[in-house]
Amino acid sequence: MAWEALAKMRDANPLVQCITNFVSMDFMANTLLAAGASPAMAHAIDEIDEFVAIADALCINAGTLSPEWLASMKAAGARARQLNKPWVLDPVAAGATSFRTSACIELLALGPSIVRGNASEILALSRASNLPPTKGVDSAHDPSQALGAAKSLAEKYHCVVAVSGAVDLVTDGTRVVSVSNGVPMLQKITASGCSVTALIAAFAAVYPREQHLEACAFALALFGLAGEIGMSKASGPASLRLQLIDALHGLDQATVSSGVKISEAS
């Protein structure tokens, strides 16, 4: 099924508009191109309405946030919702400062289709949304610690929530799917999380909202699989990044069918 998803996304070549942090732009655009999508980094509020209208999906990332960019992100999120286009939120470093946390909550309230973060970001969003406390702690590195928070967020905001980690967990509030692809050294490449979020947007572009849990899992698994292939040829984080992009571009049916590790985990 992951292979069909990839083939479908490559065929559609969706235009993914990214309003993202400065650190991630190069790697994110190259990830989208290698996978078969078309990136467009455009953030000026003066063209948001028109640009979201021609995009197939939207990726919003809070990395190097500022009030000016936040205004564009909010306009874009609202516009995407209005036009019924999928949009994905990456709440980078939510919880680190009050500015950042409340910005992410404002964005959440605009109705993203999918949210992807690490355990501590998801826990921070949950707490800031006044959801019931869960057993997780801020410093949690294990997605399972944030699963309760992810489910509550998914229910409250009617979206899919993905928690990244050694094993990624994806939930719509009811179902939980786990993705076991990837390698630890991905943590040593800046913006690898940001890039997979953009890839999630590319897959969300070619599936209806009811299947965004699957779309999200496919993107996480394929990026992780490309990382595994890359790792077998890498001698450190920079060569891993290069090999990952090359592997993403070269993924074929046999590799995808035998390599993807997605399972229902409720």
Place this chain on the structure above:
Amino acid sequence: MAWEALAKMRDANPLVQCITNFVSMDFMANTLLAAGASPAMAHAIDEIDEFVAIADALCINAGTLSPEWLASMKAAGARARQLNKPWVLDPVAAGATSFRTSACIELLALGPSIVRGNASEILALSRASNLPPTKGVDSAHDPSQALGAAKSLAEKYHCVVAVSGAVDLVTDGTRVVSVSNGVPMLQKITASGCSVTALIAAFAAVYPREQHLEACAFALALFGLAGEIGMSKASGPASLRLQLIDALHGLDQATVSSGVKISEAS
């Protein structure tokens, strides 16, 4: 002749000021360094007058455009014109939104020496300049479809216009030169078009305005040739990008003399 051009540019080591999109900055600066020029990314309007005065050429790129950056671009373009320094315009995604299209028209009116875009961008600029319609369509991927538009733009704005594609076409409104270097996978590397535009500026820095058609063709050919050499060692878009930069740095007389494919095409 391309070899003499490269040797001349390397000797001069021109300082190329780039006011460019965030996605392209890393690849563009490394392209200029590898080729033998010196990049300077500086955009604050507070230092435009002084910075353009010390630069040998200017590269303006509309990629991640905003009103603030547009103001700097206009100030820089006007200043370059005043000081008779060459400047090159890359109208990224002209035609996608009205903000972007009219910004590019405003920049065109300030008198760039050279404009480089893909077929659909050149067609969009032509239409927005109220030039007679040509047979090309917006979705055109073939530069020859935009040649009429390119000639009209070149005449109206007294500049050289380059249309990138499988075969690049460069015109001053009368002459047409074609460049056949390059490989299809360059399309899978973000900002490869932006980077070649910066390289055009580096070559324009060492030639008088009457020879900017040739300067532009040299840059397109040498970047494409580096892509061909890179492709022979690459296994995907990320290794192509790495190998292209290494090849650009290592270009020697024998390789350039036998590899460059420029021909008069009018």
Place this chain on the structure above:
Amino acid sequence: MAWEALAKMRDANPLVQCITNFVSMDFMANTLLAAGASPAMAHAIDEIDEFVAIADALCINAGTLSPEWLASMKAAGARARQLNKPWVLDPVAAGATSFRTSACIELLALGPSIVRGNASEILALSRASNLPPTKGVDSAHDPSQALGAAKSLAEKYHCVVAVSGAVDLVTDGTRVVSVSNGVPMLQKITASGCSVTALIAAFAAVYPREQHLEACAFALALFGLAGEIGMSKASGPASLRLQLIDALHGLDQATVSSGVKISEAS
């Protein structure tokens, strides 16, 4: 001693907040990650107070300066000083324009722990600080030409000053330490100077202010050593950059102990 420093920094995994230019962000963040630190690119003035409070060190870089970013840099530098956290200044292109030079002087006055620049930047800061003229000239590429200026700056601003070049010189105004690691081709990689400045901040995070001269020398030596190892596997500037990051990640005790070239030079 350099090995102990690296082991100590890796153990501490310091959070280095970078307010830096757009060109450098990707390479800088990957340098910090590969070396064992944690990068955080965050610049909005709305979160400066909170962010500096959670960071272990701060890196401020004037590359793509604008008045808005300068305001954030000044707030961050002042906050770091207030909280007694180390911060490092990279005065990119100081001397090129009056806006840039006076911005760097304003930042210097806020009390950085360490300043790193090339010879011409250090000479420009010295002149703009009304320090006695030294024999160096603006176009100097040799750090020794700027040593007098570096000593004067270090005394006046009570900081460590590092002058990068073929042999780096580091001074606190009295002592002078020289670092002989590195390869010439590092000059052909954009933001390699910016990245080593961020690495200096990571080492400053784990040493008290009295040992910042040593911390600075360790960072310069280890980055240069990674460049030497990388160069042995590189075929141009792009492969050097990749190999440098991989080598930085893989540095072990034997390599560091035998490869680091630091000596007292006063």
